[in-house]
Amino acid sequence: MKFTKILTKKITSFWLLSLSGVAFVFLLCAVMSFIQLAYQFQQNKISELESMVLKHYQHQGVRNLEAWLPSVLTAYHVDQYSLSVDNKILFSFQAPQPSESNLRHYQRVIEPQSGLTMTMDVQSFYLQHRLGWYELIILFIGLLAIGIFVRLSLSWLANELAGIEQLAERSQLILEGDLSSAKQAVGKGRPRMINRALSRLLDDLEDAKQERSRLDQFIRANTFLDPVTQIGNHLYFENRIDALTHDNKMIAYGVIFLLEFDNDALLYEPTDIEANKVYLTQIVEVITPLIAEINDVIFARRTPSQLVIVAPQLSLAEADILASRILKNCLVLEHRQIVNHDNYLHLGAAFYKAEDAQLQIIEEAEMALRAAQLQRFNTWFMYDKGAVDKEIAKGSVRWRSFLEYALVNKRFFVLTQPVFDSDNTQLHYEVFSRVRDNQDNEIRATLFIPMANKCGLMPQIERQVLERVLFELMPNNELTYSINLTLDSLTSRAFTRWIRTSLLEHRKLAERLVFEVSEEVFIKREHDEQVRKTLVMLSGMGAKLSVDHVGKQVVGTHYIQSFEFDYVKLDRSIVRQVHQRPENQLYIRSLIGGIFRTKAQVMAEGIELLEEWQTLKILGVSAGQGPFLGDTLIV
Incomplete structure (x- = not known):
């Protein structure tokens, strides 16, 4: 999981913003103080100049002003200077290299009796200042000290908030539903009391989930299993x-x-x-x-x-x-x-x-x-x-020959049955397969699928069915189709390579597919890891996953959470006459409660009566299919 640093970023951003604000205020005050002091200093200099000129004028008039006044004016950075009485200029001065901008103009009457007026243009004093190497060194040292202080402060703050970051990481894992990773990521979260509280709550939650699973399985076992032999009652x-x-x-x-x-x-x-x-x-x-x-x-x-x-x-x-x-x-x-x-x-x-x-x-x-x-x-x-x-009487060799012939001549065809949600809105179509014999008679799936399993031909048959759906049905519409996959197909390397290549080439079509797997595959657990890899691959391509025939066997629901199915389909043995069988209703309530916190929606197949459909909706079933909702149609 990517390290978020949510809290550290927020506190650090606030701290840096506050520090920047304080520094800006101090800098602004310093600049304003410098300008004000420079202006005041310049005013004092001009006042001193007025006093010197007035004193000289009172004793000697304008004589000998050229001897000392130009030097003083140059020292004061005066560009232009004039001394006049009643608009008659007594003395004037022009700097050798006058400035073209940033000049202050002064005009003052220094002796009201005679009307002696002094006019001058002088550069702003704060613009005359130039930083020396000594001042630059001091400035550099100050900036370096500030940088070191900020860096050390950030390190200290990050170290102090590291424990809170670990708590935030665990919390993020919990919100994402990855409770196992959150339980393992104990670390050194601080405050330690909160970290220990999270660990204890996660342990209690795991125990509660296991207890709920045991309770659900206990309910189903006591409903459908014989207490002595532990087989069905x-x-x-x-x-x-x-x-x-x-x-x-x-x-x-x-x-x-x-x-x-x-x-x-x-x-x-x-x-x-x-x-x-x-x-x-x-x-x-x-x-x-x-x-x-x-x-x-x-x-x-x-x-x-x-x-x-x-x-x-x-x-x-x-x-x-x-x-x-x-x-x-x-x-x-x-x-x-x-x-x-x-x-x-x-x-x-x-x-x-x-x-x-x-x-x-x-x-x-x-x-x-x-x-x-x-x-x-x-x-x-x-x-x-x-x-x-006569179809039953066929031997295995004849069945194998017939199925191979049907595969070569593409005599398999598909039927579809609509699936509706509780609001009677169509979700998708489930695809069923059939085959025609040499006399063009339709052979039921209940006949040829068991023999195909015995002969090991189900991957080839399901590939041909899937090709029909991908390349004949789906390009002509925007509908979603549900296709059944057997254990042989899920564990066949050739089939998984083909389906991966096909879905990569038709990525948009993958999003409109739902792959159904029988619950019996997960009960046997002989090829658990290989089945998991195939299902993860299909889910990664964008397809949805469904487990069907749920309820045919009395097992727990842990595999539903482990494989992250999108749909859970009740077997027709649970659905049939459900409105008259309280035991089946108890099973459905237990199942829905067991997968409450997963993304899986509970569906039902084989609905034949209005009473069954109404009862299922009351129990919380999200969708259903069957003769009552819609018959199968040959495509």
Whole structure:
């Protein structure tokens, strides 16, 4: 931070101005005194001359004046002199080298009886004075002493105010919001009491922020997390499953698993409740690594005896493998309360496709669970749905070939959805991507994006989408567009080099871009530093930053302050039916309170009802998007 010296400059300027004023007054008084004394001295000399001339005239008349008067007049620096009676000149004098300016004219009657009048032009006495070397030395020494005094005074003043300067610097850092630097810049600020008070207040503020973050996370955890297993509870499950639906129908394919324990054997045994909790925790720890690589997976405790797993974008073959692994790994764990180890754990699974009703797939999963329980031994059962969507049935190799073909032939196109603020003023458009197959059918992003992630093609796809926005949409209007970036793109050197070069060439377009990053990127923290560099670069180019899908996971808000986002977008799982869910409203209030002192504005996606939009505005949400505010349009 640049050293400001605010207070020192003000005090020094005032001090120098005061010193200059005093010096000017003293100098003015000295000059006036010198002129006055010189004038008085000259008047005395002229009076003496009058006395000498009058005395001579009274005794000798005008005789012998030429003998001594010219010498006296020359000594008095008289240019012209005349002595007359009744306008008759008795004596006159003219200096050999008369002055042309700065002359004083005198005309006096020195003897009223005879009318003797003396007239003369004489130089001003103060102009006749010339400084000698002795006087110049004295003047130089005086000026040098003044300069040394001023320099020493400034050094002393700066040294005395150094502590106040450090306080001013810390205060400036606090006003700029750089509290960490202000906390470190303790120095030797004076008055020391104020410096210690600032340090203590900064410590208390940091503790308060951490406590607020802990409190917010505590509120969210107690609202959406199961206290025993620390995974989602039934509210969390309902929110997330609703987010995967549109009009209560699924928007993508996947599998739902229900894992249930035998009640009599485990959960309602009152003698060893703590052991049951430990066992459940071990079950969760076993299952978590198995589903860690599945995007947008839902893992929750639906009832005291039942765990639910919803795995979007999972094929039938992958679902069979996952079900077998879950059951096998869970059966390895032992619990001494279980009487019949051969029949206490069952798993039911149901495959769902897009457009399947939410209640229907849950009922199918429960039917599969009952079928597994009827087997009378530990097993799993998959509900048979019959035909599978041909797009789902594509293997990874076919998907990769198709996506590469679509990239080469530029078959990706974009859709836009408007984003409005709380006053229904349009802020910008969010860009969504789609792709057309060989039969010119539109393939949903929920289908091709998971496969593109598996194939590592998201940077190329997002580059093609961004090229369409930069070079086809933005030159034709003055609108702002929001574009999603995945972790693969943010950590891809080729993509970051390309986007840096493109934004440098089109700097004005960068100011009309908003880059959105999923909250999941910051939860994993595997590439935290690389992601930070890319986001700082984009922000430095003038683009705005947004984090979306906020609320999908139960995490703190510290990363929002760390990355300085401009927008925070609530996930549709929090927004859906928010007017009927006090828990979701509590979460939103907690989130807004946690980022109150940041520049981030809270937005919402997936708004489908007027009641949702009204409730969100009452809670303090700044902007929103969704079918209620405006549908997506093909560009």
